[in-house]
Amino acid sequence: MKITVVGAGAVGGYFGGRLQQAGADVTYLVREKRAEQLKQTGLVIQSPRGDDQLVPKIATRTDQIEGCDLIILGVKNYHIPGSIDQMRPLVEKGAYVLPLLNGVEHYDLLEKEFGKGKILGGLCYIISTLDAEGRILHTNLAHEVRFGPLVPEQQAFCEELTVAAKGANMKLVLSEDIQADIWNKYGYITAYSGVTTASRLSIDKVLKCEPTKEVFRQSLVEMWQLARHKGVNLAESFIDISVDQCSKLPEGSTSSMHQDFRKGLPLEVESLQGAAVRLAKQAGIEIPTIKTLYGLIKPYENGSSN
Structure with a gap:
């Protein structure tokens, strides 16, 4: 081949x-x-x-x-x-x-x-x-x-x-079931990159602050709901598994989007959070947490020396 x-x-x-x-x-x-x-x-x-x-x-x-x-x-x-x-x-x-x-x-x-x-x-x-x-x-x-x-x-x-x-x-x-696998990663990375980039925090610090952890969890809930509305067979356990996986990451771990933000590089916000907002609108559902994260990250889409 x-x-x-x-x-x-x-x-x-x-x-x-x-x-x-x-x-x-x-x-x-x-x-x-x-x-x-x-x-x-x-x-x-x-x-x-x-x-x-x-x-x-x-x-x-x-x-x-x-x-x-x-x-x-x-x-x-x-x-x-x-x-x-x-x-x-x-x-x-x-x-x-x-x-x-x-x-x-x-x-x-x-x-x-x-x-x-x-x-x-x-x-x-x-x-x-x-x-x-x-x-x-x-x-x-x-x-x-x-x-x-x-x-x-x-x-x-x-x-x-x-x-x-x-x-x-x-x-x-x-x-x-490649569609379920694609959405499993998409849902996870959209929530993970969104909360770490918007908060400017590594994931361990996100999870240590209960209100910020709840933002992460609610983001996962919304992505799971969106997947189900799109007809994807994504198990509800996706939410707890995602939080548990993040709790086991080394201290200081963060998303590639957050790393790019720190370097002042372009961000894939339209492909992740922006896409979710558009898909939710098409499906007729609300994803307010993801929409808020999108709004907070969008100004840095083309890179910025923070």
Whole structure:
């Protein structure tokens, strides 16, 4: 199987690298600046799961790619529009797209551009970032990709991917209900990123302050209600499990959105809290806590030196 990673950053680069380690045919479609960086240093992964320095196969244009069966899309949501034209020639030749992005609205965008049959369901669990030298710093033990068919015709290809990724130093799970898995992460990360960014607090400090903890819990309740209104089979236990998981995180843990806020970088507020507000309006339900978090974070969407 020939794989193209669009966005060899902290997510796409990590999972692409793990697949490459296992012998997969991986090409990294990147911008010129990242291409030069990779040529000089290689693809460097520093991780508690094992370090590596790989020689990547690099492309800066799709016409440099010789065949592609799967595109792993690992960019931020606000970079998707700029990636569409890059991916189009590969999809037109038969490639599937596996997005590993936060949120849910990108599925509508990708399906509109490429057709529903070409987009797989996918998400990942990892905490990773790029340092100034372009090295991928993986800072927790989780390195999981969950994926699955959004239409029955994709099942066979998903099973082929499972075989192709065998032996890779990562957890790859073929989901039995990818929509529930997508919403499980979306609901959690929308509440988690919302309360940590709006309060400027790490999650342990959020949980130590009872009124702020209640904001977090109510955010989870609203996201669960929204998922159920969308017809997603998300268990009510999602709420307590999410709070419990956060209580076990190391002191100082916070969301990637909060980290980006601290650095003055653009925020995915429209893809997370903003999308939830729009979906709730479409469903005719109220999610006042999420709506408030959205309003507090929105002014920093394009980055700010706080």
